[in-house]
Amino acid sequence: MSASEYLEMKLKTDANYQNVIPLDISYDIDITGWFPFNGHCYSFVETKFNSVNAQKSCMKNGSYLIEIGSESENKWVVDFFVRSKLPEKCAEYMECAFWIGFTDQALEGTFSWKHNNVNSEYTNWGTNEPNNGGDEDCAVFKAPSIFYEWNDDKCPKLMMSVCEMDTNM
Numbered sequence: 461m462s463a464s465e466y467l468e469m470k471l472k473t474d475a476n477y478q479n480v481i482p483l484d485i486s487y488d489i490d491i492t493g494w495f496p497f498n499g500h501c502y503s504f505v506e507t508k509f510n511s512v513n514a515q516k517s518c519m520k521n522g523s524y525l526i527e528i529g530s531e532s533e534n535k536w537v538v539d540f541f542v543r544s545k546l547p548e549k550c551a552e553y554m555e556c557a558f559w560i561g562f563t564d565q566a567l568e569g570t571f572s573w574k575h576n577n578v579n580s581e582y583t584n585w586g587t588n589e590p591n592n593g594g595d596e597d598c599a600v601f602k603a604p605s606i607f608y609e610w611n612d613d614k615c616p617k618l619m620m621s622v623c624e625m626d627t628n629m
């Protein structure tokens with residue numbers, strides 16, 4: 461099933477997808493690969509960066525590392541990108557993990573969203589996470605991402621990422 465077929469199916473069958481509308485906007489940047497959901501657009505970055513460079517690569521495109529505020533957003537990201545667009549990447553354990561913009565670099569043990577500088581009422585940590593094991597300050601979608609859970613990991617690690625852009629759509 462292609463990404464567009466998957467999205468079409470979800471639009472018909474899943475209430476979480478009722479707000480998805482076709483992307484018809486233009487920026488002075490390459491927006492190929494941006495997908496709208498509930499007022500924001502998302503792009504999966506397959507190039508692996510450390511956490512700092514992942515944030516920078518998003519900012520170069522007018523976006524930021526994804527900041528997840530709800531269960532429906534959390535699930536949409538995985539269902540859409542990981543399951544429908546990148547199923548082949550999930551064959552290997554680490555290939556499913558990706559950076560999100562949640563960090564406790566400023567204050568150990570207190571995670572906040574880096575771009576909007578807010579704490580989160582919604583979190584979805586995996587079992588026994590965040591554990592700061594060996595100094596872990598940057599949050600990732602834990603592999604396999606299909607469980608939608610987060611882990612704190614070492615910021616210098618190279619991983620794929622998801623960028624998010626405000627569009628008011």
Ligand SMILES: [Ca+2]
Pocket residue numbers: 564568569592595596597598612
């Ligand atoms: Ca930490």
Ligand SMILES: [Ca+2]
Pocket residue numbers: 589590591592593596611612613
């Ligand atoms: Ca951890």
